[in-house]
Every structure is written in C-alpha cells, then in structure tokens.
Amino acid sequence: MSSVVLDLKSAITRNPKVVTPQTTIEEAIAYLENPHKPGQVPPEKLNTYRVDFVTRELHDELRWRYLVVMTPTKILGVLTVQDLLAYSRQRSAQSTIADLVLQPFASLAESALTELHTPLNLLRQHRMRPIVILNGHDQLAGLLTYEEVHAAALASQIRPATAMVPDPEFSESTSKPTPKYPRSLMQREQVMNKIIAQVHSSLDVQTVLDTTVTELHKVLECDRVITYRLNPDLTGKVIAESVDHPERSVLHSEVHDPCVTPEWLEPYRQGKVRIVNDIYEMELTVCHQAMLSGFGIRSKMMVPIVVKGEIWGLLLTSEQDIPRQWQPEEIELVRQLGVQVAIAVQQAQAYERAQLELEERRKAEQQLQKTLDVTATKTGAEFFPTSVKLLVESLGVAHALLTERHGDKLRTLAFIIDKSLQPPFEYPIAGTPCEPVVQMGKFYCRESLQELFPEDADLVQLGAESYLGFAMQDSKGEVIGHLCVLDRKPLEHSERAEKLMRAFAARASAELERQKAINAIETLNQELEFKVAARTADLAASYQQLKDAQLQLVQSEKMSSLGHLVAGVAHEINNPVSFIYGNLAPCLEYVDDLSHLISLYQKHYSTPNSEITDFIKTADISYTLQDFPKLIESIHTGATRIQAIVQSLRTFSHAQQEGYKAINLHENLDNTLVILQNRLNGRAGTPAIEVTKNYGELPLVECYGGLLNQVFMNLLVNGIDAIEQRQEKESPDYHGRLTITTTVLSPETITIAIQDNGIGMTTETKDKIFNPFFTTKPVGIGTGMGLSMSYKIVTDDHHGKVDCASTLGEGTTFIVELPCQHHSLIQETLLSDTGNNTE
Numbered sequence: 001m002s003s004v005v006l007d008l009k010s011a012i013t014r015n016p017k018v019v020t021p022q023t024t025i026e027e028a029i030a031y032l033e034n035p036h037k038p039g040q041v042p043p044e045k046l047n048t049y050r051v052d053f054v055t056r057e058l059h060d061e062l063r064w065r066y067l068v069v070m071t072p073t074k075i076l077g078v079l080t081v082q083d084l085l086a087y088s089r090q091r092s093a094q095s096t097i098a099d100l101v102l103q104p105f106a107s108l109a110e111s112a113l114t115e116l117h118t119p120l121n122l123l124r125q126h127r128m129r130p131i132v133i134l135n136g137h138d139q140l141a142g143l144l145t146y147e148e149v150h151a152a153a154l155a156s157q158i159r160p161a162t163a164m165v166p167d168p169e170f171s172e173s174t175s176k177p178t179p180k181y182p183r184s185l186m187q188r189e190q191v192m193n194k195i196i197a198q199v200h201s202s203l204d205v206q207t208v209l210d211t212t213v214t215e216l217h218k219v220l221e222c223d224r225v226i227t228y229r230l231n232p233d234l235t236g237k238v239i240a241e242s243v244d245h246p247e248r249s250v251l252h253s254e255v256h257d258p259c260v261t262p263e264w265l266e267p268y269r270q271g272k273v274r275i276v277n278d279i280y281e282m283e284l285t286v287c288h289q290a291m292l293s294g295f296g297i298r299s300k301m302m303v304p305i306v307v308k309g310e311i312w313g314l315l316l317t318s319e320q321d322i323p324r325q326w327q328p329e330e331i332e333l334v335r336q337l338g339v340q341v342a343i344a345v346q347q348a349q350a351y352e353r354a355q356l357e358l359e360e361r362r363k364a365e366q367q368l369q370k371t372l373d374v375t376a377t378k379t380g381a382e383f384f385p386t387s388v389k390l391l392v393e394s395l396g397v398a399h400a401l402l403t404e405r406h407g408d409k410l411r412t413l414a415f416i417i418d419k420s421l422q423p424p425f426e427y428p429i430a431g432t433p434c435e436p437v438v439q440m441g442k443f444y445c446r447e448s449l450q451e452l453f454p455e456d457a458d459l460v461q462l463g464a465e466s467y468l469g470f471a472m473q474d475s476k477g478e479v480i481g482h483l484c485v486l487d488r489k490p491l492e493h494s495e496r497a498e499k500l501m502r503a504f505a506a507r508a509s510a511e512l513e514r515q516k517a518i519n520a521i522e523t524l525n526q527e528l529e530f531k532v533a534a535r536t537a538d539l540a541a542s543y544q545q546l547k548d549a550q551l552q553l554v555q556s557e558k559m560s561s562l563g564h565l566v567a568g569v570a571h572e573i574n575n576p577v578s579f580i581y582g583n584l585a586p587c588l589e590y591v592d593d594l595s596h597l598i599s600l601y602q603k604h605y606s607t608p609n610s611e612i613t614d615f616i617k618t619a620d621i622s623y624t625l626q627d628f629p630k631l632i633e634s635i636h637t638g639a640t641r642i643q644a645i646v647q648s649l650r651t652f653s654h655a656q657q658e659g660y661k662a663i664n665l666h667e668n669l670d671n672t673l674v675i676l677q678n679r680l681n682g683r684a685g686t687p688a689i690e691v692t693k694n695y696g697e698l699p700l701v702e703c704y705g706g707l708l709n710q711v712f713m714n715l716l717v718n719g720i721d722a723i724e725q726r727q728e729k730e731s732p733d734y735h736g737r738l739t740i741t742t743t744v745l746s747p748e749t750i751t752i753a754i755q756d757n758g759i760g761m762t763t764e765t766k767d768k769i770f771n772p773f774f775t776t777k778p779v780g781i782g783t784g785m786g787l788s789m790s791y792k793i794v795t796d797d798h799h800g801k802v803d804c805a806s807t808l809g810e811g812t813t814f815i816v817e818l819p820c821q822h823h824s825l826i827q828e829t830l831l832s833d834t835g836n837n838t839e
Contacts, residue, residue, distance in 0.1 A: 008113040011148035012133050012141065018068045021076065021098040028067060028079065028097060066130055066143055069097055075140060077102030078130050107132040110141050119149055128343050146339070147193075203351045208344040209240035212337055216317065217242035220330060223320040224297075226250065227305075227341070229313045234260045236313070248320075250295060259288040268304035268311050273335055276300045278323035299324040301331065303338040307345050315341065383511050384414035385421055387504055391485065392416050395497055399462055399486040402508055403434070405479060410434060413481070413512075417462065431455040437469040437482045444468050447490040459486075466491030470501050472509040480512060548792060570646045577646065581639040588632045595625045645674060662700035665708070665752065669693075669740060672712045679720050680738075689723055689736040696743045698750050701820050707793045714786040715754045715814045721777070722758025722812060729759070748820055757811040766806050794818070 019028060067079040083100065106122040110133050113119065122131050123146050135141040213225040227240035241251040268274070276282055277299050279292050292300065299319040305312045315338045317326075388400045399417050403410040408429055415422040429435050433453055436443040445452060445467040450459045468491055469484030483505040485491070598621065601608075608616075616622075673680070673691060682688040716738065723736035741753040761769070761776070768774045770791040794800040798818055806812040 008116070008119070008144075008149070009110065012110070012144050013148065014142045016066060016068050016140075016143045018070055018140070019079075019097060020071065021069060021096060023069075023097050025095045025097065025099075031067060066145075068132070068140060068143070069102060070140065075105075075107070075132055078105050078132065078143070080129070103129065105129060105132055107134055108144070109134050109136075111136065113144075116149065119144055120146075123149070128339070128346075146343075203348050205345055205348045206240070208341060212315070212341055213240045213242040216315075216334065216337060219333070220317055222317050222324070224248075224250075225315075225317050227313055227315055228255070230265075230311055234262075234265075236260075239313075248296060255291075257288065257291045259285050259291070265311055268302075268314070269306065269309070271304060271306060273304075273331055274300075274302040275326050275331065277325055281323070296320045298322060299326075301326045301334060303334045305338050305342050305345065307342050307349075312342065312345055384508065385416075387508060388414040388416050389419075389421070391483075391500070391504055392419065394500060395485055397485045397487040397491065399464065400484070401486070402481070402483050404481040404512060405429075405438070410481065413508075427458075433459075433467045433469065434482055434484065437471050437484065438479050441471040441473075441479075442469065443484075446492070449486070462486060463488045465489065468497065468501065470498075470505045472505050472512065474509060474513050480509060483508060548796075573642065574646045577639055577642045580635065584632060584636050584639065588629065591628050591632065595628075598625065660702060660704055662702045663705045665698055665701055665703075665742065665750075666695050668705055668709055669712055669742075669752075672709055672716060675713070676716055676720065679717075686724060686727055687732075687735065689720060689738060692737065692739045694739065694741040696741075698742050698744065699820055701750060701818060703798055703818065704793075707797055711790040711793050711816065712752075712754075714790045715816075718787065718814075719754060719756030719758060719812070722756050722760070724758075726757075726759040745817065750818055750820060752816045752818070753813055754816075755811065755813040760808040760810050760812055761806045762808055766804055769804060770802070 017031060019031070065080070069076040069079060079097070079100075079102070083103065104126065106126045106129070108119065108122060108131050113133075119131055123129075128146050130143040130145045133141045133144050209227045213227055217225040224241065224243040226238050226242075228236050229239045230236045235254065235256045237255065238250050238253045241249060243249055276284070276292075279289055279298060279300075284292075295318075297318045298321060301317045303315040305315060315334060317334060384402050388402050392398075392400045400414075401412060401416075402414045403412050405411075406426065409426045410429055411426045412422070412424045415424070429438055431453060433443060433445065433449065433456070447465050449465050449467050450456075453459060464486040466487045466489065467484060469482055471479045472481040472483060474480045483501060485497075485501070491497075680689045680691060719738050720736075723738070727734060727736060737757050739753075739755040741755070743751050743753075745751050765776060769787050772788040774788070791802050794802045794816055800819060801815075801817040803815045803817075804812065805815070
C-alpha cells in the first residue's frame with residue numbers, strides 16, 4: 001500500500017498556474033495559448049525511458065493546461081481550455097474571470113491519498129475535471145488529474161479496481177487456454193498518451209474515434225476495432241473502424257440487435273466490461289450469438305463509452321477466426337481508452353454548448369443594436385413593446401408603461417414589469433400617478449411614490465417608489481395617452497432621461513395616430529371588400545345562371561328543331577304510306593278477280609296451246625296465285641307499322657312544342673323507345689337488347705313533356721351505350737337488358753327507374769356524371785351535356801330529384817323522382833321557406 005501512496009503523491013502536479021478573479025480573460029487565454037511543450041522522445045530510445053520520465057513530462061504539460069482561480073484566502077475553482085473557448089473571440093479588457101460561472105470542483109487532502117479508489121471516484125463524479133489537492137493547512141498543494149492517476153497506476157503495475165476489473169458474473173470469460181498477446185508497458189502508455197493528447201488538442205470527436213481504433217488495432221493486433229454509436233431506440237451504427245481486411249469492413253453499418261434491451265445495457269451503464277473469449281463456448285442467447293456470427297466475430301471485448309451517466313456508445317475489439325484470452329492489461333487499456341473517448345465527447349459537447357451560448361449572446365447584441373437602429377423607423381404593433389423594452393434597458397429602471405387614453409381610463413399598449421411584457425388591460429386614471437401626467441403633461445416623483453398615491457394598490461404590488469411620466473398629444477394638442485417609468489429605488493430626473501422619454505413619447509404619439517388612421521382605412525377597406533365580394537358572388541351566380549339558361553336554350557332549340565324535323569319527316573312519310581295503305585284493299589280485290597278469271601279459263605279451256613302451257617310452267621302461275629294475297633298482307637302489315645312509327649314521331653314532335661300540362665308518362669316512354677328501336681333491335685351485328693316494362697298505375701303528371709322526353713332519351717341512350725360496351729367485352733352468352741319501372745311513391749310523388757345490366761361505373765365516375773362536359777366516351781362521340789342537362793331539367797324545371805346507383809361490371813340504375821302536381825310543390829316549398837324564416 002505504501003507504494004501506491006508514493007506513486008499518487010508523485011503524480012500530483014505541483015505549483016500549478018494560479019490566477020485571481022481580477023485576471024482578464026485575455027490574460028488567461030494568453031497563458032493557455034502558450035503552454036509548455038514537452039520534448040519529443042527519439043523513436044530509437046522510446047523503449048528505454050521509464051514511466052517516471054513520462055510522468056514528469058506529463059506534469060510539465062498539465063501545469064499549463066489548467067488555471068487555478070483563487071483569492072489570497074480561498075480557492076474558487078479550476079479553469080480548463082474548454083471553459084475559455086466560448087470567450088476566445090472576446091478579448092475585451094473589461095472582461096475578467098469574475099464574469100465567468102466557475103464549475104464545481106473536487107478537493108482532497110494530500111494525506112488522504114492512500115489508495116486509487118477515492119481519487120478515481122471523485123474524477124468520475126466531476127466529469128474528469130482535476131482534483132484540487134490540499135496540504136495539512138488546507139492550502140493549495142497541487143492538482144491531480146486522471147492522466148496522472150493512470151500514469152501512477154502503470155508505474156506501480158497496479159490496476160485501478162473500479163476502472164479495470166470486470167464483474168466476474170458479467171465478463172462471460174472462459175477457461176479455455178488461448179494464445180497471449182504481450183505488449184510493453186511503454187507501448188500501451190504511448191497509445192494512452194497519444195489518445196489523451198488527441199482528446200485535449202482536438203474538438204472533433206470523429207478524429208479522436210479514428211485515432212483510437214487505429215492505434216488500438218495496432219497495439220492489440222486483433223482482427224477489428226470499432227466504435228459503435230448507440231441510438232435512443234437501442235439501434236446503433238458503426239461510426240469508426242480499423243480492420244485487417246478492408247473487404248470485411250462494417251463501417252457505417254446500421255445494427256439492430258433484438259437482444260439489446262435496457263436491462264442488457266445496465267451493466268454497461270455501471271462501467272462494466274463484457275468479455276467473450278469464444279462465442280461458441282459461452283452460454284449466449286441465440287439471437288446475440290447469431291448477430292455476432294453474422295458480423296464474423298469469434299471473440300470480443302466490449303467497453304462502454306459513458307457520457308453523463310448514459311451509454312453514448314461502445315468500443316469493441318474482436319477476433320474473427322480464433323478464440324482469444326483477453327489479458328488484464330489489454331482490458332485496462334481498452335477501458336481507459338473508453339474513458340478518454342467519453343472525455344472527448346464531453347469536451348465536444350461542452351464546446352458546442354459554449355459556441356451556442358456565444359452565438360446566442362452575439363445574436364442578442366446584434367438584436368439590441370438592430371433595435372436601436374430600427375426604432376426610429378419601427379411601425380406597427382411591434383413598435384410599442386420594442387420602444388418600452390429599449391427604454392427600460394436604456395434607463396435601467398424596473399418598470400415602464402405606455403398607454404392609450406379612452407375617456408377616463410387608460411389602456412396599456414406596452415407594459416414591462418421586470419423585463420417581462422404584460423398583457424394589455426384598462427385601468428381608471430383617477431387616484432394614480434398617471435392623473436397629473438394627463439392633466440399637466442408631466443409628472444416626476446423621486447421617491448415615496450406610494451405615500452403620495454395611497455389608493456393605488458398596484459404601486460404596492462410593483463414596489464414602486466419613484467416615477468417619471470410624460471403625456472402623449474396628437475396633432476390637435478389633445479392628450480391621447482402617456483409614457484412613464486417606475487423604479488423601486490429613487491429615480492434621478494436627469495436631462496438625458498427627460499430627452500429620451502420626450503422623444504419616445506413624441507414618436508409614440510405619431511405612431512398611435514398613424515395606427516388609428518390605418519385602422520380606419522382598414523375598416524373601410526374591409527367593408528368595401530365585403531361589398532365587392534358579395535357583389536362578385538352575385539355576379540358569379542348570375543353568370544352561372546346565364547350559362548345554364550344558354551345551355552338550356554340551345555338544347556331546347558335543338559329539340560324544337562328536332563321536333564319540327566320529325567314532324568316534317570313524319571308528314572312526308574305519312575302521305576305515301578297513306579296512299580299505299582289506302583290502295584291495298586282495292587288491289588287485293590283486283591287480285592281476287594284476276595285469280596277467279598284464271599280459274600275459269602282453266603276450267604273451260606283445259607287444253608290451251610303449247611305457248612300458254614309453257615308460260616304457265618315457267619311463271620309458276622299456281623304459286624303466284626297462292627302467294628300474291630300473302631304479299632299484299634305483308635305490305636299491309638308494313639304500312640301499319642310505318643303508320644305507328646309516324647304516330648310516335650308526331651307525338652314526340654308535338655311534345656317539344658307543348659308547355660306545362662298533365663300527361664301520361666308511359667306514352668312518352670313508349671314513344672322514346674320507338675325512336676330508339678333500331679338500337680334496341682341490334683345493329684352492325686350486335687345482339688338485340690331486351691326491354692322489360694314494369695309500369696305501375698301512374699296518375700297524369702303535370703310536367704314539360706318535351707323536356708322529360710329529353711331526360712328519357714338521355715337515360716335510355718346512356719343505358720344502351722353501357723350495354724354495348726359490355727357486349728364488346730363479354731362472352732356471346734351475355735344478353736343486354738333494360739328495365740323500366742314506374743311506381744307511385746306517395747300521393748304527391750312518382751318515380752321512374754331505368755336500369756341496365758351494362759358495364760357499370762366506379763364511385764369516382766358516378767360522383768361526376770352530372771357535371772357539365774364530363775364524359776367517359778371517346779373524343780367526338782360524347783359531349784358530356786346529356787346527363788347534366790337531364791339533371792337540371794328534373795331538379796330545376798320540375799323540382800324533382802335524380803339519383804344514380806351503379807356497380808362496376810353489373811350495371812347502373814337511374815331513379816327520377818317527380819311531383820305529380822306542380823302547384824302543390826310550389827306551395828309546399830313556400831311553406832317550408834316561411835317556416836325557416838320564422839325559426
């Protein structure tokens with residue numbers, strides 16, 4: 001034990017550099033910018049130097065790495081390079097160490113240096129900051145750093161217990177003998193010193209990690225050394241690697257080990273080391289063994305990198321092909337390197353925080369300067385808070401208030417209480433220090449403010465003892481508000497304060513008037529915009545109605561023209577057909593007479609000459625006499641059919657010219673089917689379409705017959721098109737079918753349903769079918785106006801409803817709901833509107 005005491009005492013850095021709180025930052029940085037540089041050891045003599053030489057060199061270096069801040073009677077703290085980094089750009093002569101917030105430090109009596117455990121724990125508790133060593137009179141004896149404790153331990157060939165010896169239950173070691181990998185003490189010390197130097201000379205964590213894995217790989221001569229960064233979700237990534245064979249590199253690999261749980265990581269959090277000499281001879285979980293095997297790891301040593309009590313990452317050394325018995329000195333080396341990496345991470349994080357703080361302070365100064373520059377031109381809602389804040393900072397007072405007058409009350413536009421902006425509120429003028437300001441234009445009270453205004457409870461709450469205020473006047477000289485400052489201490493009424501406040505009050509008055517004018521203009525603009533928007537909406541609605549009327553007119557003209565054309569065609573067809581139809585009966589009589597005459601000739605002249613006999617045989621007169629009546633009958637049937645078609649055309653054409661009247665909708669449906677008969681019977685080789693009529697007992701319906709004919713025509717054509725599209729895709733066994741169903745829904749309402757078993761449509765298509773110009777047909781075939789116009793005819797002209805139900809691949813059903821009596825519907829609508837207005 002005495003050797004340990006001797007080593008630790010010799011590890012103390014005596015006579016550290018001491019500075020006082022009055023030392024400027026510039027002087028402190030100068031001390032640390034010109035440190036003592038230890039001499040370089042020639043490579044050929046490196047192995048001949050003893051550890052005590054390294055320790056002495058370390059003392060020389062550390063003596064210039066730390067500054068002890070103290071007064072003649074008290075030690076205040078220890079400054080490091082990182083503590084001063086945030087001030088490296090501020091070389092102001094006015095800035096001293098007293099302006100810094102010193103970090104807590106650990107102290108230890110020199111007589112207490114009897115073992116390694118105590119200083120190591122103190123170093124860890126204070127994030128590896130140096131320990132202040134005190135002599136028997138509680139005076140500064142020197143500093144003790146982690147590097148020195150480590151060097152003393154190596155010099156005594158003693159491993160720090162809490163820093164090296166793994167938990168036997170956690171080490172996962174095996175008793176299988178494996179080859180040893182001896183390394184000299186000096187070589188390990190060189191690696192450690194190199195990493196320590198890297199930690200203290202670089203704030204780049206990646207550089208430290210790369211140096212660590214590279215040097216450790218050289219010393220241990222293992223297959224691979226990696227640094228693994230652990231994420232909060234327990235996944236991780238390889239961020240540094242040194243490997244024998246580059247083709248086996250796993251650098252930047254993302255790792256997710258299902259075995260990694262918070263419980264599994266807890267020993268690491270406590271600083272334990274996990275050692276696996278051979279994964280095939282240890283009782284590992286299947287998933288963990290599979291993960292290690294997947295990365296080609298046969299043997300491993302894993303050391304935690306703990307930063308602020310949390311696992312930042314893991315330092316892993318591994319062998320691929322052979323097991324390995326990791327030696328205690330190798331374990332200690334890797335563990336200490338893990339500590340140094342943790343220090344590097346902490347330094348980088350501290351530097352980043354310092355830089356952020358410096359940047360925030362720089363931004364704050366820039367913002368203040370900007371406020372000073374912009375206040376003169378600042379406008380809008382931000383002007384008042386910005387001005388009052390600047391006034392508080394400029395005068396060094398506790399509170400400031402800027403108000404707007406509303407009769408016998410004041411409303412705050414900006415109110416600062418101890419640098420905090422308060423929400424706006426109103427308060428009465430009477431009985432407050434603001435009253436003489438409003439009355440006289442100015443009021444000043446150096447002290448005892450609460451005694452002058454005992455009824456103002458807010459003064460007590462604010463602790464205000466002094467007051468200075470000035471009235472704000474508009475261009476007419478009327479008081480529109482006031483500006484004042486309050487303080488807890490006596491307030492000196494200096495010329496500078498009055499000029500500053502008068503300038504702010506004048507500027508605030510102008511800004512307040514400007515904002516009132518802007519508010520008035522904005523209110524007027526909003527009213528005008530509202531009126532314009534309403535007018536625009538009315539014009540848009542009128543324009544849309546005009547467009548709809550134009551479309552309706554065009555469609556009506558088309559149907560009217562079609563009606564005239566159909567009427568003319570029907571008339572022209574009817575004349576010759578009537579001629580044919582009227583002459584069929586006499587023609588049949590004539591045929592009967594001729595047939596009887598021929599029979600008489602054959603009866604009385606049974607042996608005609610040969611020429612007559614040959615002609616009878618050639619012309620087959622007997623068949624002609626039998627078939628000719630049938631021919632006349634066929635002509636009669638055809639003429640009758642033509643007359644029926646002409647009658648349907650006449651009915652259809654007359655409906656286009658008729659107004660609002662009660663009609664039989666079944667006749668309109670039948671007439672429309674007659675016109676579409678050529679498509680229903682099949683054309684161009686397409687199969688015929690079956691039409692099923694399920695007509696109910698409909699009453700006469702008051703409607704525009706011609707317009708409803710358009711609706712029926714559009715719906716039926718739509719169904720026929722859907723059936724023909726399905727016929728092109730289906731097998732010959734498919735038979736198209738149209739079903740027309742009419743029902744009485746109520747005494748006032750009837751429905752017409754037109755159903756097809758065509759191709760159907762999707763929900764997206766169904767939602768758009770009544771939109772103008774929407775069509776699923778090829779360009780040049782469909783206009784997209786048929787169903788849209790039908791919808792408007794039913795809903796607008798007849799106050800009815802149109803609904804559509806469709807299933808893709810099965811068919812579509814259009815349901816038209818119409819009122820039976822137009823006047824009753826109008827009356828019902830008026831009653832409904834009246835009820836809504838009453839509500």
